[in-house]
Amino acid sequence: MRTVTTKSTPDDPDPVRIGQAPTTRRQVVAKVFWTAIWLVYFAGPVAELFRSGTSAADRVLGGTGLALFVVAYFALVFRHMWRGVSLSFVYGVLGLLLTLSTVLSWTLGFSWLVLFIFTSVVSGVVLPWQHARWAVPVVTVVLLAVGARFPEIRGYYLFAYGLPAMGSGYTMVGVQYLIRTTKELRAAREEVARLAANEERLRLARDLHDLLGHSLSLITLKSELAGRMLPDKPDAAASQVADIERVSRQALVDVREAVTGYRRPRLAVELAGARAALRTAGITATVDPALESGHHGLAADGEGALAWALRESVTNVVRHSGARRCEVLLAEEWEADERRYLCLTVLDDGTGPPRVRHEGNGLTGLRERLALADGRLETGPAPGGHGFALRAFVPFAAGGPPGGAGTEPVASPAPLNDPA
Structure with a gap:
């Protein structure tokens, strides 16, 4: 029988909240870290600034331009992340980044071509797909044009700078599409939950x-009739009171049955x-995927008993087993x-059954x-002797269709020994 494995940690499964605005200080720190890393x-361009022989004018130009580039880059990324920005603002900042990349690379050397990769990446992040699919190639073409003036790297700059710029940009376009799809899926799931709650109401x-409308109307009618009969026809009034x-x-019995059905675990x-x-x-x-499907032929009491078994066994695993x-x-x-x-079988790899038979x-x-x-x-030790096993059996309802559980019938194995 095939099984599906899911794993999570006790902490926030997505502390970075990809594609979402941060809501806590920890998430802000995580986002800043993963963006700044x-x-x-920029180690190459910074090293060029401190290399012996670099003029003071180049150091001022490079330091000022790099600082302005980083500030503009972070401002665009985080404004887009927190509250969204207009296309005019986006294109203004992208134009500044592209200009700085061109001027610094042309003036200070080929190591500054890495700025084009950052410009391509941020284009894929902040622009809609219809715009990003053209912006990324434009940035790459400008990179190749500027890089062509450096003869010492003509043999490999296409692979060292051009392809990473194109690939990184389109990768971020794909990531943004995935984020957008995830947001739409999350909104759809919330809407389904709201609709389900409304349908339940x-x-x-x-x-x-249906349960009380007719009964309460009949009680009201008979009460009025008994009130009119009391002075002259006490026997008839007593009959009406008995009917009430x-x-x-009967209404109380119906309500109790309905409440029992609502409260029955599934x-x-x-x-x-x-x-x-x-x-x-x-x-x-x-x-087991079989748990995801319906179980035709299983009585309501049987399903409720298995649901209680699942709840109790998982509670014991979480509280007492120390399992992984x-x-x-x-x-x-x-x-x-x-x-x-x-x-229903629940197995864990924890401490196993208690030594005392209790x-x-x-x-x-x-x-x-x-x-x-x-x-x-x-109940008893899990197969292999490590951990604890719980098996709960309930019969199918009489006349249930074969294969109601959606699984192949198997011979019943030897019973587990109770914990001793």
Whole structure:
């Protein structure tokens, strides 16, 4: 059976918040660091300024121009990141960067051609795709034209400067497209969540109306009728009051059944909670794809019992196991009596079962829940003797379609031994 592995850390999974404005001081520091670290490529031009034989005028021109270039570069990147900028401002700053790159490279030497690569990169970052696809080649062409005046590098400057400028620029265009797509996906997921919550509210409103509308109307009508009968027809009024009691009791039963259905845990919901809990604890989660699909033929009580089993087992893994990995599997199994069971297995690589034969309240309650659903619980060491294994079995509902779990039936393995 194939499995899908996801891994997270207990810290923020994206402290840099790529493509998003920072919201904390730590994120600001991270963004500044990851933007400034690339300035190490200015080591060549800076070294040229301090090389013996460099005139004072060249040092002033180079130092002033480089400082202005860095300030303009950071101003454009961070203004684009935080609040967005107009195209006129973008083209104004890009024109300044391209001018500085041209003048400094032409005047001070070929090592300054690296400025064109930064100009190409920032063009891919701040410009829309329709503009960036032309701006990046223009910057590269200007770089090649300026670099052609240095005979000592004509043999390799195309590969040392030209291709990196073109490639880096278009790479950032692709990154920006990915960021934009991610933002759209995030917005779509939030919209789906809002629609789902709204649909749930509408369903609750419909159910309450269907459950209580008729009953409350009938109670109101009979109450008015009994009030009119009381002075002259006490026996008839008593009959109406008895009807009121019967209708109200039935309404109470209906409400309780509805609330029980709303509160019943579901595997899909518990799986999402399990992923979040394991991710927060820094435990690698390996989840069987069969858990993502529906389980036709599984009774509501059976699904609820498996959901409780998943919740309890993951809670124990997070709190007590000290595990680094957790595996959640789902399989359909045949028993010796030809009954089909759905088996939920949770394995970890932690400390294993306790040496003292004693179960906590959680596992005891889980056994009772599974027994009410005609299922059972098995616990013991994980395969290989390292870690803990929990297996929860519930039967399929009578008459359920074959293969309801979407998995191949397998023979039931030997039961796990309870922790001893």
